[in-house]
Amino acid sequence: MATRFQTLPGFRDFYPEDCAARNHVFDIWRRVARRYGFVEYEGPILEPTELYRRKSGAEIVNQLFCFTDKGEREVSMRPELTPTLARMAAARQRDFRKPLRWFSIGQFFRYEKHQKGRGREFYQFNCDILGEESALADAELMALAIDLMREFGFTASHFRLRISDRDAWVRFAAGKGLDEAGVATFLQVIDKMERTPEGKVVEQLGSLGLALDEVRAFIASGAEASPAIARILADLAARGLADYVEVDLGIVRGLAYYTGPVFEIFDIGKGMRAVAGGGRYDQLVGLVGGVEMAACGFAMGDMVITDLIRETEGPAERLAAAVEENARVDACVVLADPSKEAEAASMVQTLRDAGFRVLTSLSSAKVAKQFQAAEQSGARFAVIVGVEFPELTLRDLASRAERAVPAEGVVEALGRPR
């Protein structure tokens, strides 16, 4: 037997139904982003490995799909878009009025072990505002993220957007006398605090000269600890989105380059998965592109959100409707008399020109077969072309009712293309 090929580990085939589901997600990402006045951009899928090393450090290379190309260049399949965005924005920063409101939908690659909600290849929606320091920019992104979820069909009972602020933590740590390295260690402890046994947390904080109680008290202070968060909360409340938001200073997203407010969207089911996340990164454009530019943004991957949609009543129905619509057929033209092949071809073209989705048999199948195919296609109508042409028979495939229609009246008889 010949070798059976299958996808590489962590890579996916998208059969038509999967592709329709993927496009449903893409459609909503794009629709909501445009509603907020964002414009779409795209970058290269292959970048110099150094671009990611610069941003994230040498150890990142272990998680990259990287290789040496035929020109001896060290290159990587992109694992994320932010460094590319920073380069692009910096390179032509004088060409654009600030703030930039840019979004992108693209495919990314990470050399990791494949598991639920995570593959070596995935699609990600990226949405960023560049050249704006106000916390209202952060709030705008959070509102957009919430509206994405609502557009998928989720409600406040399904998810929550949790807000934190790296600045608040840095001020807290500095007030306790921690140096830069101490702050970094401290933030990692906070990041894992929820999943770490209390005794170990006490020990870790103790080695930094901190007590668990004072850290907990700070987390409990919520918005009072951060003017930026207070501003964001007020803005989101004014938009009527308060129900979707909560302050949780315990949220600390891989704080490598975040410099201010950060946020994540979590599903409230037992999964408690993060479906989106982002924050402010005012230093990164300077680091990568050499031009100082304030920036904030967030990303949402396709795998977790699609899992969540399929598991949730409401969003799942919207997805199913989109998949069904994708495969919809309006009419099948049935050739009942072989001598009318040319007339049938002409009829097919006329209907397609009018915007209908039309199928017809590509081989000389028996009429019974053609009807069976028509029924299985899900078409609403069969248009029967036979000896009586230019008179046609229009058959409603669901009700099985037939009526005679002149050839020139078929487009009208079918109604409007959807």
Place this chain on the structure above:
RNA sequence: GUGGCUGUAGCUCAGUGGCAGAGCCCCGGAUUGUGAUUCCGGUUGUCGCGGGUUCGAUCCCCGUCAGCCACCCCA
């Protein structure tokens, strides 16, 4: 990177230390221009791969690869 579970027809899965199975799907047929049901017929397997035990292994053992799940990580 660590551990658990699973690999048998295109799909979902039975099965037994002694000839490889079912359902579904797919294809063809049941005479003239109408779909369902039904009936008849048909295709497809290195039983994931490699080794070991055995007279004989799809079955037992070891390894390996792949998938799923949990942990680690998560820009």
